[in-house]
Amino acid sequence: MVDIPFMVSELTPQLTPMMKQYVEIKRSYEDCILFFRLGDFYEMFFEDALEASSILKITLTSRSRTEEDKIPMCGIPFHSSESYIQKLLDHGKKVAICEQVSDPQDSKGLVERKVIRVVTPSLTLQGEAQNYLASIVPQEETLFKTYALSYLNLATGECRATVLTSRQALRDELYRVRPKELLWPLELKDNTLLKILQKLFPNLLVNFIPSHSEGRRPEESPDNSQKSVEALFWYLKKYHYENCAHIQKVETYETGKTLQLDLSTIRNLELLTTSYTQSYEGSLLWLLDHTKTAMGKRLLKQWLLYPLLEVSKIKDRQERVEELVEKASLRDELRKLLSEILDLERVIGRLTLASGNARDLAALRNALSLLPRFNELLSEPLPEFSVLTNLLKRALVDAPPLAIKEGGMIAEGYHSELDELIRLCRDGKSTIAELEAKEKKRTGISSLKIRFNQVFGYYIDITKTHLDSIPSDYIRKQTLVNSERYITPELKDYEHKILTAEERRKKLEYEIFEGLRVQVLKELSLILEMCHRLSTLDVLCSLAEVASQNHYEKPNISQDFTIDIQEGRHPVIEKMGNTRFVPNSIRLDLEQRLLIITGPNMAGKSTVMRQVALITLMAQMGSFVPAESAQIGVVDRIFTRVGAHDNVAFGESTFMVEMKETAEILKSATSKSLILLDEIGRGTSTFDGLSIAWAVASQIHDEIRAKTLFATHYHELTALVHEKAQARNFHIAIREAEGEIVFIRKLLPGSIRRSYGVEVARLAGLPDSVIDKAKEILKNLEKGELVGGWGGARRGAHLDEASGVPRGDG
Template structure:
């Protein structure tokens, strides 16, 4: 017997059954998707699709029939009503699903029933509530490029948010990578043959699945066609208003994205009513590595939201607000006026406790208007979605009232923008009952007095039902069978049921239909007459309810842009109220921003560590200006260096997103970019050499930083041998401090104490250290950042704290002593920085230091809490062996 390969054999399709012929035709329209082919109450999958789906969904693979060549056709199926769950599971595994339904009544079909693809579901376009995360957007991205420029567009079908970019120059792909990591799309479209550079996902990070990529025909990215498509979608004459007329690649990408949505959704997309062209210069740029290092939306250690800045800042009450907060956080502003407007609004809401409480309380009753609207325009909204829309819109007058007296400009603007869209609200209220069933099919969603015909049919139906009750009573009396019942099922319709013991009393005019173990079922002509009336009315009621519902949907849809504007206003109000809430509860201050250089923070704190640590947080100042802008920060391991770096970045970032900041006072400059680099092994997951990564990242900083940037370097240079690392670290600091187009505010945390000598040599460089005290061979962290360099790194004391065996600690102390004897000259200056630094002594030492370095850096890297005792023992033996080999 021939076995099928699983691929649909095209040439034999002609001789296949009519249904299979239809399958092949439709399958050809969705080659890259798994086709859900509706057959009665099931969605069936055939050939390759069946093989893939049965594996992914753990379904039983069967074969339905033989194809004309005699091979069995692999097949599997799922019940249609469970489709959403299965679709969700396939999407999560990176598949696309084409849903093919029967689009005519099987009873009326001549020949094979007509079927069509009604929707293609992909990771970025699956809007099922169980799949979408309320607080996360769901973007589709399209990328288009030439030899010298690249354009990108991102659209969130679930909210209608649509943005575009165009980048020129050598670092265009870096900028696309940055965009990618800010928006984290679920799916990316690119033109045929122009696949994305391999390393574009290098900075994606371990959290969350990488997006699926889909190749599309080149013409779909073509500028003119895309432009006309966008003009039609937005019903405008030009793209000037969106700032896109001079950006052909951005337009091409936007057109390709929109076209993909139209193709997959096969419905109207009225909620996508505009696009924003984002200019890089409008935002504080945070490259992907910085976003991750600062733990803005994910914590590095746990990978989840908990432990991230957003987790601490998010006091929003709506999902729209939560999503907007996230976009503010990942794209802080640089326009001092715009930031000021946000800060003034937060200040007013922070001050007015009662007003804020009322606003937040009212917001709790506002549902996700953006996503409700998306479901309405895509035709997947049920009656309850409409009622949700109505009750949410009906909160707008209250929110308007609560913001009516506001002084802050932004709050006054929002007050204007909180449009209750009364027409929609009233229309829904007039049309639907206040607590409708989930599905329209369940009936009863439409109110009384909406349609006379509907009311009449419902009356008939209920009369019919009460007549049945009458009949039941009458028959009981007539036959004397008190247990006689009229019941209904789908097979027989209405019937009379009599228990076995009463069969003698059954009259002759009952017609027997079915015998059960304990009872008999009968019908009568009279019963069937009423049944026809009732069921006839029932059918007609369903038709009318659907028509009325569709009409309502159309009317609501026509107001989509207004509803969307209201949703945006609600989201912003929610973010502001949430930021005001956290400003009060976390004791934050309003920052003072200026366009100059100087940064002056009194008693700054790390918002996340403060909120999560058991230890009381020790606040620290930071003051940088034109005369001192590069800080060399030394101090013991675990002393608080990284924390100090990060808190400085977070304070700057929070201020520019419009939030109050964790400090007693904060005078802050507008920063154009924040760079943070951590020289450690946390990049290892990408499988590149740590040192190489460190150097690439450092190069990136040196090429992009300006005097308006903030650079935070955390132990850069430790991925290589001591002297290499030190020399590089030294020259990096020199470069930043002296190069006129850099001179950026910089904090460099380092374990190279030699670097503290730089302060004496270079203007602009100062030494800070995190204080610690040694007490009976133990280390006490004071966590106060003070001027001057620190003398020791206390590495061994920290190792003791970490629980290394006493014998090893003693040995390390011995080695340290040896090292210190050779490494420092008679004045105690590290030899490396002195004139004789690379003399023979130092050279000989380098090998020795290398081995020890490896041990120390290995120790730095280990996380004892994640190791098994066996692993720990193995490591220890290894380390000991390395040290022993030195002797």
């Protein structure tokens, strides 16, 4: 480690002109790590060097004239900078790219440099992740109780906006979006909501935006989210992303017009990742994702997180999936074509932002070339862009290089001047030989030679014995003892062409590339529409493929209250399990809308409940479902209070988290909701927990009247069916054999009076001595007695029914 005596702010010794230039540029980008271009490297100095060298694990050196003037320094090769930039972004840093904008050979003194772009965790065009930039503006006219939320994906051009009416709704929507960066009003920097969001999303990079920040908005922008949207475009302009024509519009939406999924439901149903390992494999998205394009993968995720409410739209998707299920050969052909298409939305994003290369144009060319083959298969044809396709086919080589200023991109035969330059670069020596042969024939001097040196360039060397044969257009340049050296206008013209051909070729190819990019962007709107149609087709094919592979059935969707699933299966567990999955039937209707489900741990209560929710969600996104048949009455929200977890960041116990989630359900659920409650009240004493569970179930039955699955180990709760007309008891069946239990995993009417906790503990591997002692204690507890030696209570002590603690006989 280099000993660094000072940082930029403490700098007192005089700096070199270049370092003064660095410091001046750095002042404008104090919140960024500045990549300062020096030749073939990006260099970092001062605090940036200390921070970057630590994160990137690269050598820290120093730049100085004396030991006292050490300036910390580190650097990376510019041609391999992307991986280093990504690592800094992963650590929540911003990177300002400062390039040399004047030619060092033409510059007198210091080379001009300026920042051409800033890369942030959300403003990056690399990789496949959805890096959202979000903006939140609490709305003053509602006393900051409603919130304008907008967000965009710079790489793909997606931009959406909505207004949320509560903190909980805002939190849930942010969890669905999962932005990498957040823009927040500077004047509300100390707002308590911001502090809550920072705890909920600890990796979120927050930027404070001044109130005067106004940016260009697309023409189609929502008035009620105007300030939020303008903040997004102000931020883009600040960091040199002004030409964002691929962001064509701001899509406005209302969360209440799609099936709403809160943070707990997304997590508990394992829609995006598994709860235990946070892995993608094992999630519902993993199961459904048989897409062939990155565009399709993104759209599938959106369909999963925003299922539909309108029956007509759901049925439209179903019918399109059904056609692809029934026509397997058509599906196979379409998926084969889709597999050849790269991420066109990102391609267009890069080309629009002038960050693309010839490979992006080639990717577009290859995709457009497939459109006629798609149209042979589709009833609704795609636009074919025949003129643009032919232009790109003629202009580009088959496999262009990555660099756009080194030549090799443009095919021969496209541009006559370029063809000559390519020929000169490739055939320069043979061209000179041809000219030499031509001059020999013209002059009759067989010993004539065309030679080259660094002083004169190309020249004609003629021995003095042939001086009488020199043509009049020869210009003498030098006289030697035995020969004379001449030039001709034609030779100098060839010389100029040959010596400058490579540079002129590179420059001309870049100009042609830019011209092609402009031609592509003239078709921007139609190309983006084509991208959307291809991604939709990809998602439909994916859902059809999953349905075909796993023997799913088309559900019947209606506005009725009823959910009736016959022989339903959990889509993920049946796929990943090593044994045959046991299907179950379940019906929720106006006569039985609250099901009290009892049964041992591990018997399958949670699985049954989750599969009902997953089948409902899949049906409303337009998918087929894992069941023999399913009648699904559309639900407006799915609530899940499943599993046990605390919230250390907020100092909340498992029981407090459970109660808060339950309170939110009671506050937000409607009669059209689907509610899953698993073991409410288990985090406190038995009687407290039972009382809470009973009261919650009663509230849902009497007031909310939602379709509800309520799993419990409080067997006393099964008596609720005697008080509530639409409550029913169900249980997960088990079989006892020689002191052991066998899980049947079948949902049957009626209740079960035991939880078989001791038997399950034996299956989990508790020592026999512990199991035997537990059985003894259980028998005494069931008699209302305690075993001696427990908590100092004497034999024969009884449980106080009010407190659940031992009391004496007297």
